[in-house]
Amino acid sequence: MKKKASRKEQQTTEPNSVHQVDTPAADTGTTPAEAADRPTHISWNIVARGVRVTSLLQEKIRKRNGKFEKHLKRFPIDAVHLHIALEKNPGEPPYSAALSLRLPSTVLHAVKFHDSALSAFEEASDVLLRQLVEHKRDLRREAEWKRHKRRTGARPKGKPRFAPEPMAEGTGPQSQTDVMRDLAARHYRKLRQHVRRLLWHDAMAGEIPWGAIDDRAVVDESIEQALADPERKPRDLDFDLWLRHLIHINLERRRREWQRNNREIVSLSEDLPVPEDIDEADGYDAEQPLDIIEQAEEPPAVERADLTEDPSSESPAETVARRDLIDALRRVVSKWPGELREIFEMYYVEGLDPEDISLVIGRRADEVNKLLDEVQARLRETVLDSSVLA
Incomplete structure (x- = not known):
């Protein structure tokens, strides 16, 4: 049984006091001035x-x-x-x-009540610590950690x-909602790029014109x-996956609304250029699709380590060639059914x-695995048909 601390030492009634100390802003690691921060x-x-x-x-x-x-x-x-x-x-x-603990992909939250503020904090802290241990046990995306390390420095x-x-x-945040809003702000650009890639595929497939749906509005909603x-x-x-789930629902609804209100035929957008900022999303690795092509004729299982960026440098000519190949692969994928395109991207x-x-x-895991099998089979066919990527 925990020993209760003296209330006189711990707290006295004080109306709506807020105690908080500025810490340095996030660093990009690009200049000495930024490194100092x-x-x-x-x-x-x-x-x-x-509570005092x-x-x-x-x-x-x-x-x-x-x-x-x-x-x-x-x-x-x-x-954090x-x-x-x-x-x-x-x-x-x-x-x-x-207590609300903001992490890269989610916010952990715990609430406890007691007859002293310290005891309530200690009990909530114990719950939050168990949640953190469980959350770490569930993390399986080692490539995500590597990207976070490179990105933030x-x-x-x-x-x-x-x-x-x-x-x-x-x-600092004044409520749990503020903590979640801060996390959403950190993921905002990445989520917008996710939506823009899906909308680009829609336009390439001739389903919805480019620009007909506002990616910012989808993410904001x-x-x-x-x-x-x-x-x-x-x-x-996780909070990140929850946002993606809501985006999936809201984007699908907006697609249906546009198609219901616009009966005209949408022409195929064969010449639609890939928006440059699509490849600039936080956590996006433009080399990943190439790894898939190179491994497509091998057993389809792909390790997470195989999806991480190769730190070795390459010549400008090699960079251009690889990006041309990525662009060609995207155009092939855009001809697939919408669900397969989304599976490929994610x-x-x-x-x-x-x-x-x-x-x-919102699909069963076994259904997703079947869809992944189909995506892998299509990728192997694409590799074998070299004229497609020529």
Whole structure:
């Protein structure tokens, strides 16, 4: 049984106080000035309502935060934030602690009530720690971690540490919704590029003209739906996958609406250029489709390590040749049925597992595996028919 700390030491009633300390912004790792701003600690903040955050309470929180550090060493520092909300309530038990841990692909959340703010925090912290351990056990996309490391340049060499002090008053997320909104903002560009690639395939197939559907509107609608009712998110979906699932539903609805309201025949867009920014999405690896072509005549199983970027350099001529081949492959895929195009993008280009894809599109895992078999068979046929990619 946990020993209760003295209330006099831990908290006194104080209306809507917010205790939080600025930490450096995320680093791109490209210039000395930017390197100077590289985050060296994991940021965290406390929002207290009716609770006084004393130095003793902060010290207890710091020690408890240390238990998370060894489980966060594989995450980029700038992609992690811990939000702690302490509140005095009119009912019993009088104190609540709500913890939200933002990670690269999701937000973990735990709430506990107790007769002291510290005890409520400790119990919520225990729950959150178990969630973090379970979340790490479920992570199977090693290539995603490698891309995060290259992209942010902020992953520490040793065990990451929480900042010595919480963020300054008035800074940082003020609620669980704010934490989720921050995560959505980090994924925003990647999600828009995901939608743009799918819409480009639609235009190439002559199903919907390029520009008829606004990719930004699709992503914005999906984010607002996710933030409006966070409890709707299934427990087996990361926040990133939940957004993708909502995007899948909203994009399909907009496609049907456009086709219902526009009966005219859409001409095939054989000459539609690939938008340059499609290849610039966060986490997108333009070399991945080429790996698939090279392996297509071999057994179809593809390891995640095979989907990561080759760090070796190549000549400008080789770069041009590889991009021409990628463009040709995209045009072949655009002639496939829409569901196969989406499966190709999510599995081979974006690196999602079959289980994740099934959650995004709402199909059983065995159905997704059958679709993947068909995609792999089509890729092998494409490789054998060299004239297609000529």
